Amino acid sequence: MVRILIFLFLLSVEVHAFDVEVFESGMAKHGAIYDNFASLEETKTLFIEGKVSESNQRLIELVSDDKKTVYDYFILGNMLFENDFETSYELMRKAEKKEPDNPYVLYERGIHEHRLGNYSVAKTYYKRIQKTDIAFSKHVLNAYLTHTYLMTGEPEEAFIAWQRANFGRNHTSIEKAMYTIFSNTNQVKKRESLLFEINQGAKLKLCDLYYLDSEWEIDWWNYQPKKTYLEYDKNLALGILERGSLAEKYFSLCSSGKKIDDQAYIERLHEIGLFKNNAKLPESSTLVYEILRKLISTKSMKPEEFIVKFESNLIELSKRYPNDRKYFDVLAFLYANVGNQEKLKDIDYYGWKKLKIEKFALSYIAGIDPQSESYESVFKEALEDFPLSIRLNQYRLSIDTKNKKDALLKFVASQFANVKNNWSGPYRLNDYMASLRHELDKLKN
Structure with a gap:
């Protein structure tokens, strides 16, 4: 909804060949139903309970497809941009079909294509906007254009656009605008996935959920706790974790946050029984990651000791949750520290090709001799x-x-x-x- 409000604020600018007043009036008229839906307690509850897909579907169905206008598609495309980019993309394409020369739609289409790496296409949309007299966020538009020109091999055009961006006066807004294009964070979907797994029986995924909601990403530089989500997490834990159970003890530990110092944390691990011969790691990658970090930083356990004790357990968990990167982060850290290059290579390749994470690709390449025949390819x-x-x-x-x-x-x-x-x-x-x-x-x- 924030992105829509920004657009409405900017609609007061006069634009040749485009009637801003008509568009502003249409946005206000058609946006009311979506604003009302977003403000409902029932809608807020759906998000708190991790039912974002259900909420999105209800949102789209508020107006039947045969009655949707450019305003409906434009508003929906903006509302779903962060938590369902694929659907947002299709909705904005439909808005474009309704009004192919609408500069606000063109701007959104450029952003969508830019985010997908279609730089030539994005550049075309941005340049079309420049041919109008629309004046919103010109510095951001020119910064986006600069990047597309660089990627399409047009340096002189990039320098012109960059000069128009006036970075010296607009550096904060320009840098923050890059988050819109290049961030691939989707916390809402991740939260929905975690809650689904928890409800399917993976109770200690509650720790992953709690960590996520404790450090909710606003942008690359700012995080804050989601208090309503955390309250829901605690109540959910009370309802499904048996008092005094191992899972309950682990959740108590992971939800303690900064209230517990490192030494007390290690003592709690002893009480839980992690140091016993037959101990198993908790079914929470974020908690495993944190446990390892605490053990290493306090010198309570060496990487060699951890891998001897928990390697098979870690591999089992990574196979059970093949898309959970933190298990692979832990394995990669351990293999690197004990010098097992063959196993590290396998983890790095998986993280690169299956999880699509740059860090693993860089590590994989670092393990290849630059003079070898395969290095360049x-x-x-x-x-x-x-x-x-x-x-x-x-x-x-x-x-x-x-x-x-x-x-x-x-x-x-x-x-x-x-x-x-x-x-x-x-x-x-x-x-x-x-x-x-x-x-x-x-x-x-």
Whole structure:
């Protein structure tokens, strides 16, 4: 709903060949039914209970398809953008069919295509908006255009767009706008999945749920607890965990948060029985990850000891939950620390190809001799899978002398997708763009 409110605020701008007043009136008229639905206690309860798919379906069905207008599709596309991108994409395409020259729809279509990596298509949408007199978020629009120009090999156009973005005055809004394009976080769906598993009997997934709701991501730089969700989590635990059971003890531990120091945490693990010979790890990847972190940091157990005691247990859990990356993070950490390169290689390849996580691809490549025959092909494969990786593009920049210009463009483009790292670093996007200008000028000489 926040994205819709922003649009309504910006609709006061005069736009040639587009009647803003008509669109504003239509948004207000057709948006009322969706605003009412979102404000219902029943709708809020659906989200709290992790029934977002049901809520989304009800939302879409508020107006039958034969009566939906451009306003319905536009509003729905915005409302579902964060928690159901695929449906949002199709809804915005339908809005475009209704009004193919609507600049607000064109902007959304550009964002959708940009997010999918269809840079030429996104660029076309953004340029069409520039031909109108629409004035909303021009600095963000030009920043988005800059990135698409870099990715399509048009540096001079990128420099023009970047100058228009005026990063010096708009750096915060520009950097935060990159979250919309490049974040793949979907906490609502993850929460729905966890609650489904819990209701299917995986009771200790309550810890994963509690950790998720304790550190709810607002953007790359800001997190805050979801209090209504946490209250629901605790009540759910009270209802399904038997008093005094192992699961109840583990949930008590993982929901303690910062109330318990490291030493008390280890003592609780002793009381629970984790150090006993026949102990099993809890069925919660986030809790396992936290337990390992505490054991290592307090020197209560070495990686070698942990892997001897729990390796088979960890492998069993990773097979039971093949899409849960934290089990693979733990295994990768352990294998790296004990020097088992063969097993680490297998975990890295799985994390790269099955889980689609850049970190595992980087680790896999790090385990290959750069002088080997396979290195170049593996590196190119990783770069195709993660074209916006800073590390991969940085390495390409150092070795690809035949395509230096393209390597420079892609390296700088990768910074736009990773601005979350720039806030704590010495360089910002302006610095990278200035450096690109300098390096391209050197290539001409």
